[in-house]
Amino acid sequence: MSVVTNTTTIGAIEAPSRRNTELMLLVFAVAIAVFAYANVGLAINGTLPAGMLGYGVGLTLLAGVGHLVVRKFAPYADPLLLPLATLLNGIGLALIWRLDQSPRLKERDNFAAVASKQLMWTAVGVALFVAVLMLLKDHRILQRYTYISMVVSLVLLILPVFFPPVYGARIWVTIPGVGSLQPGEFAKIIIAIFFSGYLMVKRDALALASRRVMGLYLPRGRDLGPILVIWALSILILVFETDLGTSLLFFGLFVVMLYVATERTSWIVFGLLMSAVGAVSVASFEPHVQQRVQAWLDPFSKTTLAQTEQIAQSLMAFGSGGTLGTGLGQGNSDLIGFAANSDFILATVGEELGLAGMMAILLMYGLIVERGVRTALAARDPFGKLLAIGLSSALAIQVFVVAGGVMGLIPLTGMTMPFIAQGGSSVVANWALIAILIRISDTARRPAPAPAPSPDAEMTQVVRP
Amino acid sequence: MNKPLRRIALFCGFLVLALLLRDNWIQYVKADDLNGKSLNLRTRIERYAHERGNIIVDGNPVTGSAVSDSTYFKYKRTWKDGAMWAPVTGYASQNYDANQLEKINDDILTGNSDSLFFDRTLSMFTGEKKKGGNVVTTLNADAQKAAFDGLKDKKGAVAALDPKTGKILALASSPSYDPSSFAGNTKTDEKNYQVLLKDKDKPMLNRALRETYPPGSTFKVVTAAAALENGLYNSIDEPTRSPNPFKLPQSSKPLENEGTIPCTNATLKVALQWSCNTVFGKISDDLGNAKMIEEADKFGFNKEIFTPVRADASVYPKDIPPQNAMAGIGQASNRATPLQMAMVASAVANDGKLMKPYMVDQLQAPNLDSISKTEPKELSRPLSAANAQNLQKMMENVVAVGTGTKAQIPGVTVGGKTGTAQHGLNNSEKPYAWFISYAKTDSGSPVAVAVVVEDGSANRDDISGGGLAAPIAKAVMQAVLNSK
Incomplete structure (x- = not known):
């Protein structure tokens, strides 16, 4: 904790680390999550849940370890990111446990109680969070791995094609007997690293070496190459993995980062045009995508209901929640059946916590994104800026795509709600994402080192007699 | 950047x-x-999420609520003597919604009614379990049992009213169904429901309220009332100046009587005693279609009745003179529900005052406080007290010495009218046997009843209101008299 001393008119200020604020917020986050857990038990069985102690201690330990590591390794980090992630994750665990208790879901084939597994994955996620903060002393190190990141993310994205589809979408890597993995969740972070590294180097070329056609700056062909590759890749994901969400996420992420790097509005126009062309042409021959669009346009029509009731059930769950919701454990969101605790977990939030709870959750995501953007603004190096904005806008797009899907705002895609939804890959990857944001924000908010004292300073002062 | x-x-x-x-x-x-x-599904889930209130007859619930093993519905509706009470309660099924009282008073039975808001708020603080309220009916368990047992294997229906108040005392339909058989949501329930739907005897049809039959000769009571009200004859003992056979207007077809009975110029009293087609056909023709409709309307024809369960509208149609004459003896396009004919008997028994039939006496909160009570209401006055008393004499004469002797109850004055309604092409199908009647004690009439039996017997000649329907009416009346 260095004291900034200047000879300017600004006095000495103790730069606040905000770690105590973070600790207070964490206490609240854990308390709210444990209270939600108790609430579910009281509503369903009339007693405090037996696992409450274990859950409470587990969550407290995870939050505590996270906090101590941040205090030690990223003392100037943004104080909101860790508590927000903890709160969302804790509420998610309570919701998953609540759906585990549903007798209607228990009746379904393939039912498995997953709350304890999710808690374990959360622990793995926090472990990764700790590892990132301890090992990654400076986010700029990641810059060295720009092209390795590209290769890794391409492999991660293409890998699921070689595995059998699960419920119509090839987004899983399944190893029998070991488990399954959703590589897209990790690819999201790694590709942001690649984009940041690549664009940092190429931004001037992309921004300046362009021809002006009809008021728009068009890039040179050789600069356009990698962009077309990404575009083609996201189209391919859509076609071969029938994964609307991931393809939307990658393309959106790329357009956003390209725009930030080059400051050229033409890239947004260009990006939107390309995504529109891609989406429309794929939708014209891909029945899976057509079905999704049809189900979105009219979720209650006969043809839609014959294929899937999910969106209709999800909308009805939201509707029955009303303003204040039925209360945890007292709704009927389990009528959604399949994927009630993963893709559709927000419907449970909507029904049981109501409009109020749903808006609170959405605003929590909004707050994470806001802290991410603020980190990007404060970051002093272009790589850090790009990476921070990339990660936070990836989160924003993912939240929009998932929440918009289950609320019928846009066609449904197969992605999971960060932190809340059941799914190991998702929770682990998102903890890593938060860790990187915290690392960048620590660097960004760290007070500038005191300027080297100038030996001439004293001498040149005007001494009044 | x-x-x-x-x-x-x-x-x-x-x-x-x-x-x-x-x-x-x-x-x-x-x-x-x-x-x-x-x-x-949430509406249905909510309907069975708490113990459902009961439908009560004579202080005892005829329904119940059992814990269901379904993961969707916590409770399941049960019935005591479901087949007997189905025409009153209707059904409430986890899979197939609900009807009749179970549907109309669903918000009371589930406890979600706005009028139960205070109780709900209170029980939120006392921590009491949420429970539905009760529907207390006007029915008489003994009368209902007599009606249901009387119909037994026959097809038909019984409706009994308290003429002074309009309370429905019995409402039976046969063949009936047990609503318990498809109250749940299992495969068995589904199968049972499908079987009931496909049954050609239509067991789920509430014949007492929702089936209209040609009323046959029982309608002659209405025609006689029309004659008296319109002053066609000064007295019930005045000869009616009617030929036998009576030639239908605008038609070469003569209207004849069943068998050789003394109908030429018969008095109203004698004509009703022998059930003369010629006399009542002529009265209907003399009065004309408009006046007949007017009188029928006063008895409740041509509009739906809500008890609060809906009863189909009985029909006395606008028609050409020959058809109008036939309608006057309860044939042609004339159609009536058993409830309607019970209303006819009750209006006569109640000295010309027709009370609105109702079957819900009161609605109770879960703590048995009364939320609302139905007060008896006068519907209309189809005939003056004097004319009503004259008509009573005629109907009592029918039971004393006419076609309805089988309805006699020792020590009690009984008035009635038989009916044998022809139907089908050229009257080819087995006729419907009708009987409407009322019993009278010193303190007025406690019960009026209408019974209809569809083609019960193999032998066509045996089917008559007097033979098939009157004993059922008698049993119902006795049950009411004994329970007083």
Whole structure:
């Protein structure tokens, strides 16, 4: 904790680390999550849940370890990111446990109680969070791995094609007997690293070496190459993995980062045009995508209901929640059946916590994104800026795509709600994402080192007699 | 790079704002619409989420609520003597919605009624379990049992009323169904329901309220009332100046009587005693279609009746003179529900005052406090007290010495009228046997009843109101008299 001393008119200020604020917020986050857990038990069985102690201690330990590591390794980090992630994750665990208790879901084939597994994955996620903060002393190190990141993310994205589809979408890597993995969740972070590294180097070329056609700056062909590759890749994901969400996420992420790097509005126009062309042409021959669009346009029509009731059930769950919701454990969101605790977990939030709870959750995501953007603004190096904005806008797009899907705002895609939804890959990857944001924000908010004292300073002062 | 960063921040803010707006749209603006979707199981889940209130007859519940083993529905509706009470209660099924009282008073039975708001709020503080309220009916368990047992293997229906108040005392339909058989949501329930739907005897049809039959000769009571009210004859003992056979207007077809009975110029009293087609056909023709409709309407024809369970409208139609003459003896397009004919008997028994029939006496909160009580209401006055008393004499004469002797009850004055309604092409099908009657004690008439039996017997000649229907009416009347 260095004291900034200047000879300017600004006095000495103790730069606040905000770690105590973070600790207070964490206490609240854990308390709210444990209270939600108790609430579910009281509503369903009339007693405090037996696992409450274990859950409470587990969550407290995870939050505590996270906090101590941040205090030690990223003392100037943004104080909101860790508590927000903890709160969302804790509420998610309570919701998953609540759906585990549903007798209607228990009746379904393939039912498995997953709350304890999710808690374990959360622990793995926090472990990764700790590892990132301890090992990654400076986010700029990641810059060295720009092209390795590209290769890794391409492999991660293409890998699921070689595995059998699960419920119509090839987004899983399944190893029998070991488990399954959703590589897209990790690819999201790694590709942001690649984009940041690549664009940092190429931004001037992309921004300046362009021809002006009809008021728009068009890039040179050789600069356009990698962009077309990404575009083609996201189209391919859509076609071969029938994964609307991931393809939307990658393309959106790329357009956003390209725009930030080059400051050229033409890239947004260009990006939107390309995504529109891609989406429309794929939708014209891909029945899976057509079905999704049809189900979105009219979720209650006969043809839609014959294929899937999910969106209709999800909308009805939201509707029955009303303003204040039925209360945890007292709704009927389990009528959604399949994927009630993963893709559709927000419907449970909507029904049981109501409009109020749903808006609170959405605003929590909004707050994470806001802290991410603020980190990007404060970051002093272009790589850090790009990476921070990339990660936070990836989160924003993912939240929009998932929440918009289950609320019928846009066609449904197969992605999971960060932190809340059941799914190991998702929770682990998102903890890593938060860790990187915290690392960048620590660097960004760290007070500038005191300027080297100038030996001439004293001498040149005007001494009044 | 900060300018585009700020724009991206705005863009992310816009995404969140879009989600918030959409959330308000579906959870607030569209909530009622979504809750009302037929696909939405929540209404049904809520209906069985708490112990359902009961439908009560004579102080005892005829329904119950049992814990269901379904994961969707916590409770299941049960009935005591379901087949007997089905025409009153209707059904309440986890899979197939509900009807009649179970549907109409669903909000009371589930405890979700607005009028139970105070009870709900109170029990929130006392921690009492939520429970539904009760529906107390006007029915008489003994009369209902007599009616149901009387119909037994026959097809038909019985409706009995308290003429002074309009309370429905019995409402039986046969063949009936046990609503318990499809109250749940198992495969068996589904199968049972499908079997009932496909049964050609239509066991789920509430014949007492929802089936209209040609009323046959029982309608002659209405025609006689029309004659008296319109002053066609000065007395019930005045010769009616009617030929035998009576030639139908605008037609070469003569209207004849069943068998050789003394109908030429018979008095009203004698004509009703022997059930003369010629006399009542002529009266209907003399009065004309408009006046006949007017009188029939006063008895409740031509409009639906809500008890609160809906009863189909009985029909006395606008028609050409020959058909109008036939309608006057309860044939042609004349159609009546058993409830309607019970109303005819009750209006006569209650000295010309027709009371509105009703079957819900009161609605109770879960703590048995009365929420609302139905007060008897006069519907109309189809005939003056004097004319009503004359008509009573005629109907009592029918039971004393006419076609309805089988309804006699020792020590009690009984008035009635038989009917044998022809139907089918050229009257080819087995006729319907009708009997309407009332019993009278010193303190007025406690019961009026209508019985209809569809083609019960193999032998066509045996089917007559006097033979098949009158004993059932008698049993119902006795049950009411004994329970007083």
